[in-house]
Amino acid sequence: MTRKSPPLRILVADDSPSIRQILLALLGRQGHQVIAAEDGQQALDLFHRHQPDLLLLDIMMPVLDGMEVARRIRAEKLDRWVPIIFLSALDRRENLVAGLEAGGDDFLAKPLDFALLDARIRSMHKALDLQRQARESYRQLKAISDNVLDAIVTIDVHGRILSCNQATERILGWRPEELRGQNVNVLMPEPYHSSHNDYMRAYVEGGPPNVFGYGRERPALRKDGTVFPAELAVTEIRDGSQRIFIGLLRDVTERKNAEMKLMENAAALQQYYDQAEEENQLAARLLDKQMLRPGLQDSHVRYWLSAAKNFSGDVVAATRTPDGSLVALLADATGHGLTAAISTLPLLTVFYGMANRGLPLESMVGEMNRHLKASLPTGHFVAANVVLLDPASGTGQAWCGGMPESLLLDGDGEVVRTFASRHLPFGILGTDEFETSIDTFPCTPGHQLMLYSDGFKEAEGKNGAQLGHAGLREILRGVPPEQRLTALQQALAEHLAGSPAQDDISVLLLDC
Template identity: 50%
Template sequence: MKVLAVDDNRTNLHILQVFLKKLGHDVILAENGEEAVRRFNAERPDLVLLDIMMPIMDGFEAARRMKASNSDRWTPIIFLSALNRDENLVEGLDAGADDYLTKPINFVVLEAKLRSMQRSLRLQQQSFDALRRLQAISDNVLDALVTIDEEGKIISVNPATERMFRWAPGELPGRNVNVLVPEPDHSRHDAYLARYREERIGHVLGSEREVEAMRQDGSVFPATLAVSEVLLDNQRLFIGLIRDISERRAAELKLRENAEQLRTYYEQTQSEQQLAMRLMEKQLHRRGLTDSRLHYKVIPAESFSGDIVAAATSPNGRFFSLLADATGHGLSAAISVLPVLALFYRMAKRDRSVREMVQELNQQLKEAMPVGRFVGATLICLDDSTRTGEIWVGGTPDALLVDQAGHVVRTFPSENLPLGILDAAPFAAEPVAFSWAPDSQLVLFSDGLVEATDQGGRQFGSTGLTDAMNGTSPRDRFERIEGALSAHLAESVAPDDISLMVIDCP
């Protein structure tokens, strides 16, 4: 310890100094009360050994002044005096002394008293350390901490409270807590506390709720408040934890605005898609698709399909049919094939040849489609009177001619580029001529059919198609293919548009 030893007798003072240093303490010396008070304020000792009878200022007055100047911490004072009457002991304790030892000094007793005082000082230091740790934690909490008494008076706040509510340091303690509360609760807050004192029913204790808080300038902001109650030194206190949620509220508002915008956008998109679907259906579902010789199915990967099928009979009785597959899928692919439909039906009505139809379709798509967009197609023309036909395949899988038993008797390979890639001059538009036996059928399909994968990642493939056709009658063949594809996909969703067309050759 750092010990201040005070005695006007230099011999006594020297003896004390030797004794204290032998015990391992640091010693500060003073020869009168006035010097003792001065050295006490300058050195801040841990303990004082103080003589009573001294010149200039006696020990009683020196003790009183030391205690008055050291209110923030306890520094024990032990009087050392030849005065041993009871009234001297009482006067010394009243002056602020913590113990009393008569002269001549019993150094064994003094050593024991020093050890006792040192233990007490160690406990005091531990308390100070704990308090500093708690203070550091409180000062660095980002949320506001406000402690009030039962009357609503603010006892203490942390720095975050002063920053959050924009009060200067030290201005809030002593004020009514309603200075942090806007109307109408500002005027009612004292009544809330009075009712709680009477009923002891706290609706806000132990839970967090959202409230409105008020800064010193009167501006109001949203916050959360959690209140707990403690009993300290027989005094009931309330501790409020306040969190500014202005940023959270702003983020929530922004999210709601975004959600409303998304909802509006979604509704507009849905409305536009419904209109687009009605327009597409009007273009797709023409009278020619109801021909009894035709069996078809289109399965879109999304709401719209980039695969289309079309059929029409010319004024001269020739039957035209088209299966087309645009790049990609969805609405953009569906839009890409609309010009193909319009051109196909107009040219079929004029009984144009397959070659002319292919050339015109290619040129129109080349001029209208952006780079990287094209349309694979299979186009056929059947003349029932001669049992002959023409077929052109470009960019779609090979077309098949199957006999009555479902066996492939001829394959029409996909040897041409899709429509919309090359200009007219280098583009191959010559169809392939063919004839058929009774009860034959043409099978046309897009790559989405053969590439359809099941849950195990296996493709339906050309094998799946031929297996489904073999041994079937012309009447049941389409349903058999359709059933085999459904069984293959099971719960899986096809990654691409699927189109299938089976055409009876009379």
């Protein structure tokens, strides 16, 4: 019968009350004992007080950050392994490397994938069980050694067995009286069995002491012919002209099995990681094929997408209708990463399908909402700006649902008009409640329409200040249309001052 693993004592350290509450509930339901800390110093204090089995550390915390907490714990050189899993929205390669160098064992990016978190904890639980079993085996073996329960065999200079203790029978299957007078090579498998006499003779005559000392591993042979891994220590006692050799032999089968199991677990984790990377690359290729359409290369279109994770939850799209009008979309799905990116695929399918047929903007936004309402899980939605610029009439149409205000700029970068969000995002309301009304405006040659996601406006610098509406307008003032995208990128880089963006960023500039 398989022995059930005991629950873990897990220390959760995160300055977000909501994340702490979610982890307390999730891990508690799995039977684990959970201790929560809201900053790094409190996490360190609780670690010393409760001696947890596993740590879930947020990297960005007040007082002490997660990496410093990990470094201090690792510096204590504990007599047991305590896994540390970092939780953070910072998932660039240098952050992963820094976390591992600080003493972390794994890394989970925010927002948390709870299924992946559960799998990681179960994997760590198995490794801790192996550690616990190995420690138990070690304590048992140490008790045996302390009580002289290892096999102890004494031999003379000719390799003949002089004596052995009772533990020899338990370990090797030989009774002491059966071994006395036999050559010690009876306890050795080949090739050691055949070469041992020559080695003994050479050593007695002044040769090198190859097997003397502690911690050497050699295969040993039981009476029944089975071979097992053993740890062998040999010392020599000289009493005048008499020389006696004492060998202590310990069966390390359990320890070797535990080491093998740990290596198998490590190989399984590496295989899982490699498979996940391969799947991510395939997903990236499929998403690029859906998003990078020819319409984005239109001379009246300039855009910028920057993902906070491997995959962006923001998306831009543009194409020409049969009558030459330019139709464009900028959308922002809830969340980050692959889940958010997948949420936008139905939107792109409907957008390009209806725009290429020249259907009215009201019909397009209504159909996009219908598709997303039917396909997205509850709680997921997509904020969006959808616009149409008609060069023939010199007019434009705009629909905004849940996005920051759009800006209509003149040739000098001054704001001529703003378009605030008047509608809810796609995927929330049913068809009967959803509003498709649009704003109509003059789109004069030389003017430019700017659409952007909240990741740009709300980007925080090192001092915690956001770029904001005022900062955005200041960047654009006096900048010619063809230079604005570069100016926005440079200004944001200076504002972040090397800090990573915490949200996806997208900008779409459309020339009238």
